[in-house]
Amino acid sequence: NAGxxxxxxxxxxxxxxSMTLQCAQDMNHEYMSWYRQDPGMGLRLIHYSVGAxxxxxxxxxxxxxxxxxxxxxxxxxxxxxxxxxxxxxFCASSYSPGWTRNNEQFFGPGTRLTVL
Amino acid sequence: xDQVTQSPEALRLQEGESSSLNCSYTVSGLRGLFWYRQDPGKGPEFLxxxxxxxxxxxxxxxxxxxxxxESFLHITAxxxxxxxxxxxxxxxxxxxxQGNLIxxxxxxxxxxP
Numbered sequence: 001n002a003g004x005x006x007x008x009x010x011x012x013x014x015x016x017x018s019m020t021l022q023c024a025q026d027m028n029h030e031y032m033s034w035y036r037q038d039p040g041m042g043l044r045l046i047h048y049s050v051g052a053x054x055x056x057x058x059x060x061x062x063x064x065x066x067x068x069x070x071x072x073x074x075x076x077x078x079x080x081x082x083x084x085x086x087x088x089x090f091c092a093s094s095y096s097p098g099w100t101r102n103n104e105q106f107f108g109p110g111t112r113l114t115v116l
Numbered sequence: 117x118d119q120v121t122q123s124p125e126a127l128r129l130q131e132g133e134s135s136s137l138n139c140s141y142t143v144s145g146l147r148g149l150f151w152y153r154q155d156p157g158k159g160p161e162f163l164x165x166x167x168x169x170x171x172x173x174x175x176x177x178x179x180x181x182x183x184x185x186e187s188f189l190h191i192t193a194x195x196x197x198x199x200x201x202x203x204x205x206x207x208x209x210x211x212x213x214q215g216n217l218i219x220x221x222x223x224x225x226x227x228x229p
Contacts, residue, residue: 042221090159101167104150105217107159
């Protein structure tokens with residue numbers, strides 16, 4: 001199993017540009033999520049999905065869109081990039097949405113995004 | 117409001133010098149408490165899940181414990197390869213999605229040979 005994969009690893013954007021961060025998992029996990037990690041802030045939840053076709057907002061959703069058309073993929077779209085979106089983005093997945101035990105989340109390697 | 121506080125922010129140890137990291141939490145109902153290890157430039161790596169007060173889990177030199185208000189990550193005789201940032205997170209029984217994690221800011225551990 002490849003686990004959770006993310007592409008690209010690094011990206012530089014100009015203010016106003018749009019892009020999609022890709023996330024895929026091959027573990028047949030129902031739950032997937034996106035976090036951003038900023039110095040001194042810890043990991044903060046952007047959006048999450050409890051299954052194909054179902055998404056919801058986390059703590060910091062503004063400026064981001066998600067969709068979940070398949071179990072495996074959960075892309076994160078930046079609509080109009082802003083310098084405040086400079087961060088490291090992590091995708092994570094787990095077997096269940098948290099209604100049972102053994103639901104630890106597995107993280108991808110991250111995408112480091114800089115918005116100029 | 118659900119909240120996780122980790123202390124200290126940074127900890128420097130000599131190889132073999134045992135110590136503990138603290139994770140204090142406030143949550144309306146605890147579904148689970150998670151410990152992760154994060155190396156520079158990498159994603160968090162899962163270590164432990166604890167579900168109820170009194171529960172303990174061990175892995176090599178690491179031992180995690182849980183009370184009703186906090187969790188400790190005990191590191192026994194650490195080695196330089198234990199150097200990393202250790203993250204604590206909780207899942208709440210209530211709220212939007214029971215799967216969501218609330219993270220602390222982490223403790224950066226450095227172990228010198």
